[in-house]
Amino acid sequence: MQSYKGYLIDLDGTMYRGSERIEAASDFVKALQEEGIPHLFVTNNSSRKPEQVAEKLNKFDIPARAEQIFTSSTATGSYIKDRKEHARVFAIGEEGLFHTLAESGHSIVEDDCDFVVMGIDRDITYEKLAIACLQVRNGATFLSTNGDIAIPTERGMLPGNGSLTSVVSVSTGVEPTFIGKPESIIMDQAIEALGLSKEEVIMVGDNYHTDILAGMNAGLDTLHVQTGVTTKELLSQYERQPKYSIASLSEWIPMLR
Amino acid sequence: MQSYKGYLIDLDGTMYRGSERIEAASDFVKALQEEGIPHLFVTNNSSRKPEQVAEKLNKFDIPARAEQIFTSSTATGSYIKDRKEHARVFAIGEEGLFHTLAESGHSIVEDDCDFVVMGIDRDITYEKLAIACLQVRNGATFLSTNGDIAIPTERGMLPGNGSLTSVVSVSTGVEPTFIGKPESIIMDQAIEALGLSKEEVIMVGDNYHTDILAGMNAGLDTLHVQTGVTTKELLSQYERQPKYSIASLSEWIPMLR
Structure with a gap:
């Protein structure tokens, strides 16, 4: 079995389930840390700041610093910066998105925009749309942090950013560039941040349609963990299979030693 | 040339252009009235009550009573009533929709819904979505007053109900039944309200994709008028042509006499 020099790790369904602890996650990340294996947490959630995400992980006894959190907002800020420094951006989103756009040096404006960015916004209004x-329609480049169509909550599946984004794509006829998983944009940036080559990195996650496909799209090996959305049974129906699939991350800890 | 016993008439682009008068419209409708030819105004706009729409027409010196206004809200209320009396409906929309749903005997609720109805709502919120x-997802029948993707305004093209509806269809994977033009549901109801057979009725409108297709889908003859969205040049590109296309409704007045 290949020994990977870097890990990209999904959050919900892999490190925790909503507000519920996933037992093996803490030991797995601690083992990575002890072995000095570089790892980043890669999440489509654009609403929270890296600090807030790290804090949530720490509450589950999972060691994580803000610099290790790679959100779709982080990736969007960098994506824009690579194309234009100090861009004029109209953004729909929550705290995490506005924070990283400002940190990336962009200004938030409502006219003559270079970019329009959509992230989940639970204070969405008609005027913003x-x-x-x-x-x-005026020619701004259309980006969306991620295409998730639904978000699991205690109440059931609520509209995700991909469904909100469809208002603008359906109305204008312009398809956005999606930044988050399963697209490879967020993955390529995370691999670059690790400073490793694709052959040395593995993507770990529970969701076939986001995590595993993102890994495959970026040309990485993939480790599916059966603690979230995609069960073993569901997984077996897909033609392209992840390189590995395990019931719990505890099974993987010996591979790190 | 056939003499039609009933007319279905579009509003915006046919009777007026936004807040702008279309000269021939007034004379055309007055001629219909003088000749005693039954006619209804058929609009995808779900936001206003029939009384309000009639008032707007009167301001342009176009004779119209509330009973002659057939909005997508009216059609939605009737559509539901045909399937279930006193239905439990969750509705997203504006005054016109809530007015006609109540008038059709339905109650507006947020749980155990028989139907979910979406109409344009400029006070849309995440919670409503x-x-x-x-x-x-819980099994309510999903309806949408109309699929218009954009609304022309002084500011430019703003999101129409079809694009707002896509949040729910994309998120749930359930396609709604659209009631308004170009679907035939609203047309069939209007023809029934006229009390005539399809062969006796003609649909008049400016927009190929809504008015003319609606007429065709309902099996009516169609009269395209070149005072709105679809110009003569645009029209020539479509394979299925309306039965007639004229520059102004004034050309049609002699046919009514």
């Missing part, structure tokens, strides 16, 4: 449509 | 998704 209207400005996004007008700016996209 | 969340309830719609939960109720559709």
